[in-house]
Amino acid sequence: MPILSVSGLTVSFEGDGGPLPVVLDLGFDADAGEILGLVGESGSGKSVSCMAIAGLLGAAAEVAGDVHFDGIQLIGLAPEAFRPLRGKRIAMVFQDAIGALNPIQTISRQLREVIRLHRPEARGGNLARELLGQVGIEDVERCLASYPHMLSGGMNQRVMIASALVGNPDLIIADEPTTALDVTTQAQILDLLVEKQREYGVTMLIVTHDLGVVARVCDAAAVMYAGRIVEKAPVEIFLEQPAHPYSAALIAAMPGLSGGDGKMQSIDGTVPPPSAWGDGCTFAPRCPRATDLCRAQTPVTTVIGAQSYACHHPLPGNGRVSS
Numbered sequence: 001m002p003i004l005s006v007s008g009l010t011v012s013f014e015g016d017g018g019p020l021p022v023v024l025d026l027g028f029d030a031d032a033g034e035i036l037g038l039v040g041e042s043g044s045g046k047s048v049s050c051m052a053i054a055g056l057l058g059a060a061a062e063v064a065g066d067v068h069f070d071g072i073q074l075i076g077l078a079p080e081a082f083r084p085l086r087g088k089r090i091a092m093v094f095q096d097a098i099g100a101l102n103p104i105q106t107i108s109r110q111l112r113e114v115i116r117l118h119r120p121e122a123r124g125g126n127l128a129r130e131l132l133g134q135v136g137i138e139d140v141e142r143c144l145a146s147y148p149h150m151l152s153g154g155m156n157q158r159v160m161i162a163s164a165l166v167g168n169p170d171l172i173i174a175d176e177p178t179t180a181l182d183v184t185t186q187a188q189i190l191d192l193l194v195e196k197q198r199e200y201g202v203t204m205l206i207v208t209h210d211l212g213v214v215a216r217v218c219d220a221a222a223v224m225y226a227g228r229i230v231e232k233a234p235v236e237i238f239l240e241q242p243a244h245p246y247s248a249a250l251i252a253a254m255p256g257l258s259g260g261d262g263k264m265q266s267i268d269g270t271v272p273p274p275s276a277w278g279d280g281c282t283f284a285p286r287c288p289r290a291t292d293l294c295r296a297q298t299p300v301t302t303v304i305g306a307q308s309y310a311c312h313h314p315l316p317g318n319g320r321v322s323s
């Protein structure tokens with residue numbers, strides 16, 4: 001039974017010619033305790049999808065479809081019903097920890113406020129100290145007395161993770177949680193997230209453009225391209241037998257994953273902006289396998305076992321037949 005079940009999720013923003021969809025008919029399930037990686041190039045709609053799931057898009061966005069979290073339909077949920085869920089049962093970790101924290105309050109004050117909201121029965125100071133210890137902060141007292149600008153990027157991200165754990169959540173949505181950090185700190189923060197994910201048994205949706213992260217920590221991967229999921233599969237199948245040419249291109253572009261000479265291969269072209277989406281597969285202009293059919297008809301999603309993909313000419317493998 002999935003804890004998070006998304007189907008038909010569509011998000012539009014008002015454009016010059018009326019509402020312009022930027023996320024289209026998104027669907028995936030995440031099982032309890034699973035780490036699902038949402039991958040794709042910049043502009044494919046990963047962040048907007050996460051914000052829609054967490055109910056964080058403002059009135060400017062039109063959101064339709066279904067997002068069931070532990071059986072609760074989140075789309076259309078009244079703000080007063082959403083508020084107790086968000087932060088407590090659904091926590092977010094953002095890329096920009098310093099931006100997500102309040103610059104004019106100490107860490108102590110901010111953590112105590114989160115604790116007051118989501119664990120009112122706990123003793124704020126004690127729990128704040130315990131959580132900061134759990135996320136590997138050595139000088140807890142100094143951290144509590146600091147303002148975010150006094151801490152390193154990695155320390156701020158540790159504080160964000162501590163804050164996300166306050167409510168003992170069922171789902172953590174981590175949007176590029178390590179992108180803003182230097183390489184060594186990235187690895188430490190990723191390890192910390194996964195350690196806490198296991199310890200708390202929490203489901204995690206992790207947005208990344210780094211397939212190395214997917215290979216290292218995810219159970220399953222969902223690939224987004226131009227507002228749609230074009231492939232979803234358990235991570236071993238995805239990395240070894242991708243069905244969609246876009247997935248294969250992303251894998252080939254990652255040094256060390258492609259099994260080649262370790263050199264990154266770039267994918268020619270860019271993700272088309274939402275205003276340029278029309279009929280046909282949006283990846284067709286960049287796809288070596290594209291035919292007239294691809295340019296004319298948007299592919300529907302095919303499901304074979306645990307793997308699903310939206311492509312007229314999937315790569316051979318796994319009993320699939322290429323055409």
Ligand SMILES: Nc1ncnc2c1ncn2[C@@H]1O[C@H](COP(=O)(O)OP(=O)(O)OP(=O)(O)O)[C@@H](O)[C@H]1O
Nearest residue numbers: 013022040041042043044045046047048049273274
């Ligand atoms: N508030 C907004 N109003 C209009 N369009 C928006 C808004 N927010 C995002 N978009 C558009 O939605 C599309 C998807 O953006 P999104 O940030 O979700 O992509 P992404 O895959 O997360 O990219 P990145 O990896 O760069 O964060 C983009 O075309 C973006 O310009």
